[in-house]
Amino acid sequence: MTAVMIGVDPHKGSHTAVVIDPAERQLGTLQVRASAVQAAALVEWAAAWPERTWAVEGADGLGHLLAQQLLAAGEHVLDVQPKLGSRVRLLSSGSSNKTDPNDARSVAIAALRAPVRKIVTADDHPVVLKMWSKRHRDLARLRCQAACRLHATLCELIPGGVSKKITTPRATALLASLVPDGTVAAARHDLALAQLADLRRIDDQLRQTRAKLTAAVRASGTTLTVIFGVGPVIAATVLGDVADVARFPSADRFAAYNGTAPIEVSSGKRKVYRLSRRGNRRMNHAIHMAAVTQIRNRHSDGRAYYDRKLKEGKTPREALRALKRRVSNAIYQQLLADARCAAAAAAGPGGQPGNGSASSATGSHPARQLFGSATPRPDHSLRRPASPAAALRKPRQAT
Numbered sequence: 001m002t003a004v005m006i007g008v009d010p011h012k013g014s015h016t017a018v019v020i021d022p023a024e025r026q027l028g029t030l031q032v033r034a035s036a037v038q039a040a041a042l043v044e045w046a047a048a049w050p051e052r053t054w055a056v057e058g059a060d061g062l063g064h065l066l067a068q069q070l071l072a073a074g075e076h077v078l079d080v081q082p083k084l085g086s087r088v089r090l091l092s093s094g095s096s097n098k099t100d101p102n103d104a105r106s107v108a109i110a111a112l113r114a115p116v117r118k119i120v121t122a123d124d125h126p127v128v129l130k131m132w133s134k135r136h137r138d139l140a141r142l143r144c145q146a147a148c149r150l151h152a153t154l155c156e157l158i159p160g161g162v163s164k165k166i167t168t169p170r171a172t173a174l175l176a177s178l179v180p181d182g183t184v185a186a187a188r189h190d191l192a193l194a195q196l197a198d199l200r201r202i203d204d205q206l207r208q209t210r211a212k213l214t215a216a217v218r219a220s221g222t223t224l225t226v227i228f229g230v231g232p233v234i235a236a237t238v239l240g241d242v243a244d245v246a247r248f249p250s251a252d253r254f255a256a257y258n259g260t261a262p263i264e265v266s267s268g269k270r271k272v273y274r275l276s277r278r279g280n281r282r283m284n285h286a287i288h289m290a291a292v293t294q295i296r297n298r299h300s301d302g303r304a305y306y307d308r309k310l311k312e313g314k315t316p317r318e319a320l321r322a323l324k325r326r327v328s329n330a331i332y333q334q335l336l337a338d339a340r341c342a343a344a345a346a347a348g349p350g351g352q353p354g355n356g357s358a359s360s361a362t363g364s365h366p367a368r369q370l371f372g373s374a375t376p377r378p379d380h381s382l383r384r385p386a387s388p389a390a391a392l393r394k395p396r397q398a399t
Helices: 038-048 064-072 082-093 100-113 125-155 168-177 183-220 232-242 251-258 281-296 301-311 316-347 388-392
Strands: 004-010 014-020 026-033 052-057 077-080 263-267 270-274
Touching (some): 004 100, 014 038, 014 100, 026 038, 026 100, 052 064, 064 077, 077 100, 082 100, 125 183, 125 232, 232 316, 251 281, 281 316
Parallel strands (some): 004 052
Antiparallel strands (some): 014 026, 263 270
16 A cells, blocks of 8 residues: 655635645545534545545644644644745746645645654643743733833823833822823823723733743743743743754754854855854744843853953854853753653653753853764655654664
C-alpha cells in the first residue's frame, strides 16, 4: 500500500484537503464545512489510504483545532507554515493561482519535500503558558493606551500635565484636588475619572493574570527563573514558544530562532555581520528585557559583561546585542538542564539527576554541548514512526 500525504488548507468556514502520492500526483480532493463533524468526515474520506500523513497549514493558528481533532482521532499530523505552501505554489506555477485546492496541494508538497518536519503533538502545559503570556501582553498594551489617554486629558486640566509615570493612586489624588471651572472643564474632569476607572480595571486584570501566570510557571517545574532578569512573565513567554528544547540541536540554532544570532553578509573578500531582524520577535523581546534588567543592576554578572564589552570598543548597542546572545545561551543551557531532569524523573529511580545549578548570562558555556544530541534524525519517509519513543531512540549526530 502506497503511503500518501494529505494537505489541508483550513479556513474559518471550511477546510479543503488534497491527497498526493510520493510522486506528487494528486489522488483526490475533498472540502468539508467547519462543524462538529469536520474531523470525522475527513478521516472517513481518507480511509481509502490507510498509510497516510496529514499536513495542516498553520496548525498553531487557524488550523489548530482541526489538527488537534485529527490527532485525537489517532492520525499522524504535521504542521506546515503558511509561507512554505505559498513558496511551493509560486515556484511550481509561476503565478499565484490561489484557490483552496491549489493551496492544499501546495501544503502537501511542502510537507513531502521538507527535510525536517514539525510533528503536531497534543496540547500540553506549554500551551497554558503561551495563552497566559499572550493575555499579559495584550493587557500591557491596553494599559499603555489607557495611561496615554489619561495623560493627554490631564494635560488639558493641569498646566504641564503629569511629567512622571502615572499610577492610579497618583492620578486619583490629582483629580481629587482639582475643582473644575465651567462646563467644559467639568466634562474633561469626568472624562479623566472614566479613563482612571479604565486604568484601575486593567491594573486589576494585570495583577490577576500575573498571579495565574506565576502559578503556571511554578507548575511547569522550570528553573529558568534562576537566571538573573528572567521572571515569570519572561519564563512563560520562552516556555510557551519553545515547548520542546529538543527542536534545537545547538545554542546557535536556538539563537537563530530567537533572533539574537547575527546574520553574515559577505561579498567576495568582504565579510561582515549585521543585526538580525528574523526569528521569533516575542522571544527576542523577552531576552531583551532580561538583558536590560541585568544592565540596570550594577551588581549583576550581565552588567560586568556589558561594561567589559564597552571597554573593548563596542558601542552600547553592540554591547547589548552581545549580552542578549549571552542570555540566549544561558536560557538554552537551562532548558537543556530542565529537559534532562524531566527525563530522569520519567525514567524512575534508575535515571541520572540533571544539572540543577543556577545559570547566569556570563556563567553559561555556549560552546560546550552539555547533554549530547537533542533532536531525532529528520524522517524523509511518508510512513509514520511506530511510536514517538521509537523515533527519539535515533539521536541526531552532532555537527
